[in-house]
Amino acid sequence: MSFTPVAIFFGAIFTGNILLSNYLGMCSFLSVSKEIKTSTGLGAAVIFVMAVTTMLNWIVYHYLLIPFHLEYLRFIVFIVVIAAFVQLVEMIIERVSEGLYAALGIFLPLITVNCAILGVSLFMVIRSYTLAESFFFGLGSGVGWFLAIIAMAGIRKKMVGAKIPKGLEGPGITLIIAGMMALAFMGFSGMINIS
Amino acid sequence: MFSVSEFLISVGIITALTAILAIILVVADAFIANYGECKISINGKKDLTVKGGRSLLLTLMDEEIFIPSACGGRGSCGLCKVKVASGAGQYLPTELPWISKEEQAENVRLSCQLKVKTDMSITIPEELFSVRRFKTKVESIKDLTHDIKEVRFRLQQPDSIEYKAGQFVQIQVPEYKLSSEQVFRAYSMSSVPSDTGVIELEIRLVPEGICTTWVHQFLKEGEEVTINGPYGDFYLRDTERDIICIAGGSGNAPIKSILLDMAEKGNPRKVSYFYGARTKADLVLPDEMAAIEEKLPNYKYIPVLSQPVEDDNWEGETGWVTDAVTKFMKDGDNTEAYLCGSPGMIDACVKVLTEKGVPEELIFYDKFA
Numbered sequence: 001m002s003f004t005p006v007a008i009f010f011g012a013i014f015t016g017n018i019l020l021s022n023y024l025g026m027c028s029f030l031s032v033s034k035e036i037k038t039s040t041g042l043g044a045a046v047i048f049v050m051a052v053t054t055m056l057n058w059i060v061y062h063y064l065l066i067p068f069h070l071e072y073l074r075f076i077v078f079i080v081v082i083a084a085f086v087q088l089v090e091m092i093i094e095r096v097s098e099g100l101y102a103a104l105g106i107f108l109p110l111i112t113v114n115c116a117i118l119g120v121s122l123f124m125v126i127r128s129y130t131l132a133e134s135f136f137f138g139l140g141s142g143v144g145w146f147l148a149i150i151a152m153a154g155i156r157k158k159m160v161g162a163k164i165p166k167g168l169e170g171p172g173i174t175l176i177i178a179g180m181m182a183l184a185f186m187g188f189s190g191m192i193n194i195s
Numbered sequence: 196m197f198s199v200s201e202f203l204i205s206v207g208i209i210t211a212l213t214a215i216l217a218i219i220l221v222v223a224d225a226f227i228a229n230y231g232e233c234k235i236s237i238n239g240k241k242d243l244t245v246k247g248g249r250s251l252l253l254t255l256m257d258e259e260i261f262i263p264s265a266c267g268g269r270g271s272c273g274l275c276k277v278k279v280a281s282g283a284g285q286y287l288p289t290e291l292p293w294i295s296k297e298e299q300a301e302n303v304r305l306s307c308q309l310k311v312k313t314d315m316s317i318t319i320p321e322e323l324f325s326v327r328r329f330k331t332k333v334e335s336i337k338d339l340t341h342d343i344k345e346v347r348f349r350l351q352q353p354d355s356i357e358y359k360a361g362q363f364v365q366i367q368v369p370e371y372k373l374s375s376e377q378v379f380r381a382y383s384m385s386s387v388p389s390d391t392g393v394i395e396l397e398i399r400l401v402p403e404g405i406c407t408t409w410v411h412q413f414l415k416e417g418e419e420v421t422i423n424g425p426y427g428d429f430y431l432r433d434t435e436r437d438i439i440c441i442a443g444g445s446g447n448a449p450i451k452s453i454l455l456d457m458a459e460k461g462n463p464r465k466v467s468y469f470y471g472a473r474t475k476a477d478l479v480l481p482d483e484m485a486a487i488e489e490k491l492p493n494y495k496y497i498p499v500l501s502q503p504v505e506d507d508n509w510e511g512e513t514g515w516v517t518d519a520v521t522k523f524m525k526d527g528d529n530t531e532a533y534l535c536g537s538p539g540m541i542d543a544c545v546k547v548l549t550e551k552g553v554p555e556e557l558i559f560y561d562k563f564a
Contacts, residue, residue: 038288064212070205077212084216091227094310098284106287 005136008129012140015189018116019148020182025116029149030174032110039153040146045107047142049089050120053082054138057121058131071125078121079113086112116145151181233282236316247313251277251306261326261365262319263426267379268307277306282315327353328423331394333416339479342400343445344411345385347393348420355391356424358384360456361431361449361533363561364394364424368406371413380406383535383561384425385448387455394422397479399445429533429561431457436557437530438464441516441544443471446535447479449561453533458490465493467523471516471540472500475507497523516540517547527553534560 018024025046032042057078065071086108093105111117120141124134155177164173230247237243237260245254252268252275255261266272273293279302286294290305331348339345350356363383370377386395401407414420431438431453440450450468457466472478478498485496499519503509512519524530530553534541541560549555 041288060212064208068204068208069201070208073205073209077209080213080216084220087220088223091223095227102285102287106289 005132008133009136009140012137013144013147014185015191017144017148017185018119018141019145020178020185021189022116022119023178023182024119025114025145026178028110028114029145029152029178030171032107033149033152033156033174036150036153036157038107039149041103042107042110043142043146043149045104046111046114046117046145047139048104049082049086049108049111050117050142050145051135051139053078053085053117054120054124054134054141055131056081056085058124058129058134061125062131074122074125075118079118082117082121083112116141148181152177230312233311234314235311236314238318238321239316245311247311249311251279251304251309251311251315251317253307254311255306259328260319260323261328261423261426262306262323263326263381264307264365264379266307267365270305270308273305275306276303277309278302278318279304279309280316280318282311282313283309284312325357326424326426327356328421329353329356329394331420331422333414333418333420334393336414336416339397340477343397343479344400345395345397346410346414347386347395348422350392350394351419356394357391358388358425359430360384360388360452361429362425362427363429363449364396364422364426366396366406366410367421367423368409371409373403373408374405378405379423381426382445383427383429383449383452385451387452387459389456389459394424395448397445397448397451427561429535429559431533432531432557432559434531435464438466438533439520439524439530439548439553440466440468440533441471441520441536441540442468442534443516443536443540445479446537446540446561447484449535450533451480451484454484454487454491454494457494458487462491463493466491467495467497469516469519469523470496470498471536472498473502474500474504475509515543517543520544520547521551524551527551531557532559534558 012018015021019026019029028042033039060077060081061071061074065074065077070077090105090108093108094101120138124137129137152174156174159173168176228248232244233247235243235245235254243258245258250268252262252264262275262277264272264275266274268275270289276293276298283302283304286299286304287308289308293305294303329350330352331350334347334349337345361383363381365379365381368374368378368380382396382398384394385397386393398407398410400411429449440453442450447470454466454468457464468484470478470484481498488494488496497512497519499512499514499516500507500509501513501515503513512522527548532544532548532553534544545555545558545560548558
């Protein structure tokens with residue numbers, strides 16, 4: 001079955017949301033979703049890094065790893081490429097725009113080892129996407145992650161005054177909410193199935 | 196089958212890839228992250244010319260100006276605040292949790308998060324100029340309880356320190372098994388200020404703690420350690436009020452220093468010292484702390500055990516340290532309090548003390564998380 005890049009893009013946002021259907025990228029999702037403003041910064045950083053690193057990793061995979069039969073090394077190679085890219089981008093942002101650094105750059109080190117970002121690169125291999133498809137898959141996954149964390153931050157903001165059983169405060173209730181959000185997103189899964 | 200040439204190719208490819216990425220980063224670091232020389236003007240008096248690109252905290256440290264920081268620059272203690280009049284740019288999200296609205300209006304910044312990128316002008320408390328870096332030698336290490344050690348450092352260069360009883364210093368922990376970079380950790384001094392050639396600390400082993408593990412398992416007598424200080428506003432205020440001291444664990448250190456200092460100076464104020472521990476074996480220097488009663492006429496030492504074991508034959512106070520405070524303390528109006536211990540203990544004590552009428556601004560504490 002083949003999909004157009006546009007279908008993959010929307011599929012990655014809604015039906016195959018990397019966070020809510022694969023539960024990847026949980027640690028930063030749980031710890032940074034307390035405020036909408038910081039969530040937006042982190043989410044934007046994730047969109048950017050996912051879209052670009054998925055393409056970079058596609059190029060490295062198809063032009064370096066496959067010709068030399070080194071596919072089995074993709075885990076380590078992908079993470080190295082992601083880490084190097086993130087560092088470089090952080091340096092550039094810090095140099096050129098103070099506002100952008102304060103809003104977005106500061107989150108970059110946080111997502112170097114975000115498993116959702118590695119996950120997207122690995123799914124791209126498993127699902128044999130082309131370069132364009134990979135880009136849209138990365139972009140869509142990023143947007144999906146962004147939406148999920150913004151929604152979570154909004155819900156947590158509303159919950160500030162709520163009476164939550166002592167044992168469930170913090171990560172406990174957040175995981176339960178994430179579970180309910182995942183159920184809601186499952187409603188989309190009949191529309192396009194990209195996994 | 197996996198042949199040798201295939202093996203070499205794979206090693207070669209990976210090495211080449213990582214080398215290329217590393218070279219790109221090194222080049223980028225040299226060009227993009229190179230901010231050249233910057234001028235820092237401190238309190239309008241002192242001008243420094245430094246290399247830009249690092250955090251203000253570390254940059255100042257290289258210039259022998261030490262801003263207090265308990266976490267060593269990870270942005271998790273919020274102590275290293277500095278007023279920056281110009282050259283700082285906007286607030287970073289990592290600073291905001293520590294900076295109040297009033298402080299924002301005064302341009303107070305967290306120096307460990309702020310990088311030096313242009314010329315800056317900053318204001319720091321005058322006394323920080325007196326903070327020094329000391330080369331010391333470990334004179335003795337003694338077990339006080341099963342998990343607290345008393346370490347005495349003999350000062351080498353400079354060979355004497357001036358401080359107020361109750362203040363703290365920072366130890367520089369070198370790279371070792373548990374830590375790939377040097378870190379700084381803060382500890383209160385338990386020595387008496389009149390003993391100017393020595394810094395004495397009481398250090399409790401925290402499982403997996405970078406500094407405490409190093410001190411407990413790796414540090415030997417005769418080794419050289421770098422310490423900087425003194426810091427902090429935890430010292431005895433010069434008033435006529437009664438004093439209540441409450442501590443737990445290694446929180447005994449600054450209180451011991453304050454009490455011994457009072458005894459030396461013949462301070463006539465009334466002092467009660469509550470020390471909370473689990474069993475008798477967990478009491479830090481019980482005899483020595485009780486013996487101060489002979490030198491300090493208005494002083495009373497009240498150890499409190501939460502879980503005395505049968506062998507302890509304990510006849511003193513039991514329960515939480517706050518229970519004993521409630522029991523012994525009548526009216527807090529004419530009292531000021533000095534607390535040192537875990538955040539949980541401090542919060543509980545502040546609650547009890549304010550209920551007893553101790554004014555909140557006269558409750559002083561060092562919280563060691």
